[in-house]
Amino acid sequence: MNRTMPPDTSTADLVHELGLDRDVRIAVVADDSDAFDPIIRAIQQSDFFDYDVQSFIEFSAALTALEQGGFHLAFVDHRIGSETGQEFVRQAQARAVETPIIIMVGQAQRRVDMQVIRDGGADVVLKDDLTRSSVVERIIRHTLLRTRHLRELQRRASCDDLTGLANRTFFRSVLERGVETARRTNGEVSVVYIDLDGFKAVNDRYGHQMGDAVLQEVARRTRCAVGDRGLVARLGGDEFAVVVEGGTSTAKHVQSCVHQALEPVFRYAGRAVQMRASAGSATYPRDGTTPDRLVDHADRMMYGAKQRAASQRTVPASPERWWRRLQRLVDDFPRALENDELHLVFQPQLDDVGGRVRSIEALLRWQHPSLGLVSPAEFIPAIERCGLSYELDTWVIQRALEARRAWTTSGAQMPRMAINVSARSLVKATLPQLLNDGLASTGQCSDDIEIELTETAVLEAKAAPVMRELHASGIALAIDDFGVGQSSLASLAQTPASVLKLDRTLLVDAALDDRHERVLRWAIRLGRDLGMEVVAEGIEAESQLELLREEEVDGYQGFLLARPLPANEVLGWLTSTARRADSAPPTGPDAPSIQPSSGLEAMPLTAVSQLPC
Numbered sequence: 293m294n295r296t297m298p299p300d301t302s303t304a305d306l307v308h309e310l311g312l313d314r315d316v317r318i319a320v321v322a323d324d325s326d327a328f329d330p331i332i333r334a335i336q337q338s339d340f341f342d343y344d345v346q347s348f349i350e351f352s353a354a355l356t357a358l359e360q361g362g363f364h365l366a367f368v369d370h371r372i373g374s375e376t377g378q379e380f381v382r383q384a385q386a387r388a389v390e391t392p393i394i395i396m397v398g399q400a401q402r403r404v405d406m407q408v409i410r411d412g413g414a415d416v417v418l419k420d421d422l423t424r425s426s427v428v429e430r431i432i433r434h435t436l437l438r439t440r441h442l443r444e445l446q447r448r449a450s451c452d453d454l455t456g457l458a459n460r461t462f463f464r465s466v467l468e469r470g471v472e473t474a475r476r477t478n479g480e481v482s483v484v485y486i487d488l489d490g491f492k493a494v495n496d497r498y499g500h501q502m503g504d505a506v507l508q509e510v511a512r513r514t515r516c517a518v519g520d521r522g523l524v525a526r527l528g529g530d531e532f533a534v535v536v537e538g539g540t541s542t543a544k545h546v547q548s549c550v551h552q553a554l555e556p557v558f559r560y561a562g563r564a565v566q567m568r569a570s571a572g573s574a575t576y577p578r579d580g581t582t583p584d585r586l587v588d589h590a591d592r593m594m595y596g597a598k599q600r601a602a603s604q605r606t607v608p609a610s611p612e613r614w615w616r617r618l619q620r621l622v623d624d625f626p627r628a629l630e631n632d633e634l635h636l637v638f639q640p641q642l643d644d645v646g647g648r649v650r651s652i653e654a655l656l657r658w659q660h661p662s663l664g665l666v667s668p669a670e671f672i673p674a675i676e677r678c679g680l681s682y683e684l685d686t687w688v689i690q691r692a693l694e695a696r697r698a699w700t701t702s703g704a705q706m707p708r709m710a711i712n713v714s715a716r717s718l719v720k721a722t723l724p725q726l727l728n729d730g731l732a733s734t735g736q737c738s739d740d741i742e743i744e745l746t747e748t749a750v751l752e753a754k755a756a757p758v759m760r761e762l763h764a765s766g767i768a769l770a771i772d773d774f775g776v777g778q779s780s781l782a783s784l785a786q787t788p789a790s791v792l793k794l795d796r797t798l799l800v801d802a803a804l805d806d807r808h809e810r811v812l813r814w815a816i817r818l819g820r821d822l823g824m825e826v827v828a829e830g831i832e833a834e835s836q837l838e839l840l841r842e843e844e845v846d847g848y849q850g851f852l853l854a855r856p857l858p859a860n861e862v863l864g865w866l867t868s869t870a871r872r873a874d875s876a877p878p879t880g881p882d883a884p885s886i887q888p889s890s891g892l893e894a895m896p897l898t899a900v901s902q903l904p905c
Contacts, residue, residue, distance in 0.1 A: 316341040316432065317362060319391070321354040321380070322369040331367065331396075331422045338429035351375045355383055363391045365414075365435060367422070370397045370404065378407055385412040392439045394431065396422065414439065452526040454504060455511035463525035467535050467583045474576050481535065482543035482575040484522075485590035486514070486550060487598065488530035489568045496754070498563060505560040506567060517553035518546055532569075533590070543573035570598035621666065621674035629680075629687060633659050636691055637856035640865070641710070641827060641849040647869055650827075650847045651742055653710035654692035655856050656684075672714075681716040688712070689730050693741070695859050697734040704863055705870070710742040712772065715749035724761045738766035742791065746772050750787050763788035770827070775815055785822060792819035796830020796850070802839065809839070816843045 318335060322328045332345050346363075348354035351372045358366060370377040377395040384393060392414035397404060405416045414435050421427045450462035458466070470481035488510065495503040507530065514532060515524045522536035534550075536543050550571060558565045572593025580586040628634055636654045643650030658666040675681055689711055696709045717723055731738060743762060749755055750771055763769060770791035771784070775798045794815055801808035819826040828840050831850030840848065857865055 315344065316364045316436070317344045317346070318432070319354060319358060319363045319366040320345060320347045321349075321351075321366060321372060322347070322396075323349050323372050328369075331419070331428070334423050334425045334428045335432070337425040338432070341429075341432070351380065355380065355387065355389075358384060358389045358391045358393075359387045361390070365432060366391050366393045368393055368395055370395055377413075378404065378411060381408055381411045381413040392435050394435065452511075455508055455526050457511050457515065457532070458523055458525035460525065460527045463523065463527065463533055463535065464583065466523050466525075467586070470535055470537065471576050471581075471583055471586070475581075479537075480539040480575055480577075481537055482539065482546075482573055483586045483590045484534040484536060484543050484546050484550070484571055484573045485587070485594040486532040486534070486569050486571045487594055489570055489598065491530040491567070494565055494567070498565070502560050502563065502565075506558050506565060509558050509560075510554065510567065510569075513553040514550055517549040521546060533587075540573070540575045540578070543575060547571045547573060570594050572597055617663075618670070618674055620663075621660075621671050624660065625671065625674050625680065628658060628660075629683070631661075633661065634687070635659065635858075636688065636695065637858055638695070638862050639849060639856040640707075640854045640869070641829075641847045642853055643847050649707045649866065649869060651708040651710045652696075652706075652862065653744070653849070654688060654695070654712070656688055656712075676714075676716065681714040682720055685713050685717040686726060689727060693730045693734040693736060695862075696740065697736060698859075699863055699866075700736075702863055704866055706740075706866075708740060708742045708768065710744050710770065712744045713749070715746060715755070718745060718749045718758055719754040721758065723758055724765060727762070727767060728765065739768065742768040742770055744770045744772040744793065745789070747774060750783060750789070759788055774819075784818075790824055791827060791847075792822075792824040793827045793829055793847075793849075794819075794845075799828060799830055799836045799839075803833075803835065812839070813843060816845060 320328055320332060320335075328347070332347065335343055335345055346357075348357065354366075354368070357363070368377045368380050372380065377393075377397075381393055381395070384391075393412075394415045394417055395404070395408050395413055396417060396419050398419055400418065408416050415431070417431060422431075450459060450465075451457070452459045467481070467483065473479065474481045491503070491506070494506055507526070510530075510532070511524070511526060514534075518524050518534055518536075521538070521542065522534045525533050525535075527533055534546055536546055550569065554567055554569055558567055572590050572595070574580055574586045574589035574593065576586055579589040635657055637657055638652045638654055640652050641650045642648065656668060658668075658671050660666050675684055692709050692711050696706055700706050713723070720726075727741070727743070728738070731741070745755075745759075750759070759769060768791060769787070769789040770793055771787065771789045772793045773795040774792050775795040792815075794812070798808075798812045798815060802812040803809075816826050825846040827847030827849060828836075828845050829849040831837055831840070831848055831852045833852065836850075837848070837852065854865070
């Protein structure tokens with residue numbers, strides 16, 4: 293082993309300018325070291341780098357040394373005993389050796405040249421050329437520069453620009469290698485799939501700059517939490533994944549570490565954000581024997597965890613069985629529109645204790661040919677996953693308006709029609725025109741309908757101009773299911789909505805203790821102080837009705853008062869209700885309470901917990 297004197301100042305500056313290391317460690321591999329003394333001397337005579345040259349005469353020893361790392365470059369003879377330089381390159385590639393390898397030949401051989409490069413070698417050079425120090429220096433310098441540029445390109449191709457984590461492509465290649473290794477060694481490898489909860493609201497509320505900062509911090513914390521147990525990748529958007537060498541227990545431990553790492557609030561530009569994540573995992577070979585099946589299974593488990601975390605949805609004890617049912621609904625739903633499997637039912641809202649009808653809400657039902665009547669709590673996620681929310685809302689709007697026109701044509705005095713619209717439809721700039729076209733085609737006015745929006749929809753930044761346009765056209769807006777979402781008081785005060793519908797859980801909780809009852813009374817007063825009409829939904833007990841009467845809410849809805857009706861029963865119900873309202877005594881403190889609709893008993897909470905009423 294020999295070392296040269298360090299280069300002069302001007303050469304050192306040039307090395308620095310090129311972005312190369314000053315110290316270069318080189319391996320020379322040949323079975324006859326005496327024959328290569330001139331080459332080693334030529335390398336050492338160059339003053340461009342500070343060289344450290346080490347020679348090897350054994351094929352396997354040289355491979356092992358390169359595999360352990362530390363060499364910047366290797367010169368390998370085309371013949372090493374019974375082995376060839378081409379075989380050396382192939383075995384080095386199989387061992388993931390990163391050192392660039394230059395094959396030395398006695399005479400130019402085009403076939404060897406092409407094969408070496410194809411197999412992953414850096415270059416093929418003539419031995420005679422390597423006896424001149426200027427030529428050796430140029431070969432070394434150019435090889436190192438090419439290698440650096442190639443690695444930078446590889447880094448860009450395999451890394452996520454925003455977070456510095458591995459990207460989807462590199463994640464896939466690592467997972468494929470992990471599965472192959474596990475198959476060969478009868479081992480295990482796992483995938484942990486991670487998706488942030490509510491990240492879109494961060495972008496919408498605070499802007500993409502803060503969103504990017506949150507993603508970078510999530511990446512940093514996740515990488516620290518995983519450590520050397522696996523590879524962390526960002527797959528895109530707010531989706532992350534980890535490849536873990538190990539089985540189910542290791543994957544669950546990684547999930548737990550990630551959840552703990554994300555618990556502290558994220559702070560950026562004076563703002564604090566609480567960010568949580570849903571995660572699911574899959575292990576080879578138990579959950580799948582191919583990368584695709586592992587990723588699919590982990591995605592299913594993640595989505596099941598996300599749904600279980602949502603307070604307004606109930607997921608069965610078996611996430612796998614729940615996922616299969618959801619996937620079937622996703623597959624079947626496009627056909628449901630074509631085969632008339634969907635229909636509307638209509639539930640009245642009463643506006644006072646005299647029983648007068650304030651409005652009628654159109655509710656969607658799906659009569660599946662083999663699964664029977666499917667709850668909206670089940671098929672709404674299916675609609676969102678297959679991207680048909682806007683098409684479905686278009687269908688509902690048209691059918692509801694046509695039903696109201698038919699009732700009006702029969703001579704009935706019709707209240708407003710309340711129609712639910714999804715968050716995905718509310719951000720569509722074409723929604724106001726869709727509603728106006730529907731009103732025009734059915735001969736009705738804008739004040740004949742009321743659009744019900746969830747708290748989540750109201751929070752959408754892109755929804756604000758659509759809401760303002762709807763409000764300006766005279767269409768009433770109602771915030772539905774208030775009390776179970778994530779509304780801020782600021783967004784509530786700024787919304788053009790004129791109706792606040794209290795979620796049924798506020799009524800249910802009010803029966804538990806005084807604190808919950810005070811929350812319900814506060815929500816009623818809040819809506820009234822904001823100038824909104826307050827409507828309570830999900831009424832199913834006389835005690836709930838009495839509490840609401842004390843607070844004098846503006847509207848009442850629930851199974852205690854009226855069940856959802858098929859379209860052909862609405863006119864008869866309206867007629868009988870109008871007669872009762874006209875003959876009822878004046879309302880007041882001594883007025884009798886509203887009685888349940890004829891023939892209908894109050895349903896238990898569990899029977900209606902899935903219904904939007």
